[in-house]
Each structure stands twice: as structure tokens, then as C-alpha cells.
Amino acid sequence: KAGVTQTPRYLIKTRGQQVTLSCSPISGHRSVSWYQQTPGQGLQFLFEYFSETQRNKGNFPGRFSGRQFSNSRSEMNVSTLELGDSALYLCASSPLPNTGELFFGEGSRLTVL
Amino acid sequence: QKEVEQNSGPLSVPEGAIASLNCTYSDRGSQSFFWYRQYSGKSPELIMSIYSNGDKEDGRFTAQLNKASQYVSLLIRDSQPSDSATYLCAVNLNNFNKFYFGSGTKLNVKP
Numbered sequence: 001k002a003g004v005t006q007t008p009r010y011l012i013k014t015r016g017q018q019v020t021l022s023c024s025p026i027s028g029h030r031s032v033s034w035y036q037q038t039p040g041q042g043l044q045f046l047f048e049y050f051s052e053t054q055r056n057k058g059n060f061p062g063r064f065s066g067r068q069f070s071n072s073r074s075e076m077n078v079s080t081l082e083l084g085d086s087a088l089y090l091c092a093s094s095p096l097p098n099t100g101e102l103f104f105g106e107g108s109r110l111t112v113l
Numbered sequence: 114q115k116e117v118e119q120n121s122g123p124l125s126v127p128e129g130a131i132a133s134l135n136c137t138y139s140d141r142g143s144q145s146f147f148w149y150r151q152y153s154g155k156s157p158e159l160i161m162s163i164y165s166n167g168d169k170e171d172g173r174f175t176a177q178l179n180k181a182s183q184y185v186s187l188l189i190r191d192s193q194p195s196d197s198a199t200y201l202c203a204v205n206l207n208n209f210n211k212f213y214f215g216s217g218t219k220l221n222v223k224p
Contacts, residue, residue: 033211043157043201043214056211090156100145100205102212104156 002027004093004105012111018079021108025072025093032074033102034066037088046089049074050097078110086112116140117204119215127223132189134218136202139183146178146185147203151217157201161187192222 005024013019025032034046045058049068066076072093078085088109092102118137126132134148145164149157163169163176163185175188185204189196199217206213 035214042216043203045211045213048211058211100147100162101159102149102157104158106156 004091004103006089006091006105006108008108009106010109010111012113013081014113015081015083017081018077019081019110020075020077021089021091021110023074023076023091023093023105025074025091026095026103029093029095029103030072031094031097031099032068032072033092033094034074034076035090035092036060037090037107038086043090046076048097055097081112083112086110115215116213117202117215119200119202119218121216122219123221124218125221125223126192128192128194130192130222132192132196132220132222134187134189134200134202134220136185136187136215137183138185138202138204138213140204140206141180141183143180143183143204143206145205146176147205147212148174148176148185148187149201149203149214151199151201153198189220192220194222194224196220197222 007022031050033048037043048056052068063079068074088107090107091105148161151157161176163178169176173190177186199219201217202215203212
């Protein structure tokens with residue numbers, strides 16, 4: 001069974017640009033969550049989707065947004081990039097919500113110059 | 114105050130010893146608790162979950178939960194060099210898939 005697939009794995013952007021990251025969950029998994037990981041702040045929850053609906057959102061500005069498609073694939077978008085947005089963005093899938101078991105992808109490493 | 118606190122380490126133990134990792138959390142309403150392991154350059158992977166007070170054992174790993182004192186711990190018996198990684202404590206408040214993670218404790222197991 002294929003794992004969680006995130007694309008792109010690495011990307012470099014400049015301040016003010018926007019970026020879209022993609023996540024394909026494990027087949028059959030319908031819940032997708034996004035986390036930001038930085039050395040200073042650790043893993044921080046961004047948002048969670050289930051059945052194309054955002055169920056939870058973390059404490060991030062409105063520049064961070066996401067969506068989920070009918071096939072459970074998810075995208076997140078960051079607009080007007082800032083230097084502080086440089087981080088590893090991790091997507092995690094679960095078979096159902098409320099299971100407590102997250103399967104993480106390898107992440108998308110974003111560098112903002 | 115952070116929702117989940119861990120000592121960043123590094124925690125160094127000799128091979129074969131017991132490694133003890135601790136985590137405290139701030140919200141008494143927390144429902145479920147997890148330990149993830151993250152190797153350098155890799156993504157986190159779930160190793161243990163615990164939902165009720167007491168101990169839960171899985172192979173060389175034992176998770177301990179004390180809700181009254183608001184702490185969770187992970188014991189690794191017979192530590193191996195392959196256990197060297199950062200261990201992340203995660204807490205779930207309301208059983209939705211929104212988790213608060215600690216900053217992680219780096220474990221070094223020396224041969």
C-alpha cells in the first residue's frame with residue numbers, strides 16, 4: 001500500500017509569492033491534516049479536512065488555506081510568503097477522523113528567500 | 114504556557130539500558146495521548162497510543178499516563194542504537210484529528 005505522497009518535496013520561493021502544496025493520502029484514508037514543522041516551534045497544526053470539509057483550523061493567519069477534493073487529495077496554499085514561512089510542511093492522513101493515528105508523508109520543504 | 118512540554122534533551126543512554134521520556138500537558142480535558150518517533154530527516158511515525166490511566170506495553174515500549182498529574186511518559190527497555198531519534202509527545206483534546214505536539218526529546222543510545 002502506497003504511503004502518503006507529498007509534492008513537491010523541495011521548493012524555493014521569494015517573499016510575496018504564493019505556493020501550493022499537494023498531498024495524496026493513503027488509499028482509503030479520508031482524513032487529511034497539515035502541520036508545519038520548524039526548529040523553533042516544532043510541529044504545529046494547520047488544519048484538518050474530512051469529506052471535503054475543514055473541521056479544525058490552527059492558529060495561523062488567513063494567508064494559509066487549504067482544501068480537500070472528492071478523492072481525498074488535499075492541497076494547501078500560502079499566499080504572500082514571508083521569510084518566517086520557511087518550514088517543513090507535513091501532511092498526515094487517517095482512515096477516519098478521531099482515530100488518533102496519523103500517517104505522515106515525507107513533507108514539502110519550503111524555503112522563502 | 115505551551116499545551117505540551119517535553120525536555121528537548123539530548124538524553125543519552127547506553128545500549129541495553131532503559132530510556133525514560135517524559136511529557137506534561139496543560140489541558141485537563143485532553144482525551145488521548147500519543148508518542149511519535151522521528152528519525153533525522155524523516156517524518157514522524159506513531160509508536161504508541163494511550164487513552165486511560167496506567168501503563169500500556171507494546172514490545173520494548175511502555176507508555177504511562179497519569180491524568181491527575183497531567184503527564185505521559187514513554188519507557189524504552191533494552192535500548193538499541195536504532196532507537197536514537199527524536200520522540201514527540203502528542204495530545205488530542207477532543208478526539209478530532211487536531212493534535213498538539215511537544216517539541217520532542219532527542220534520544221541518543223550509545224553502543
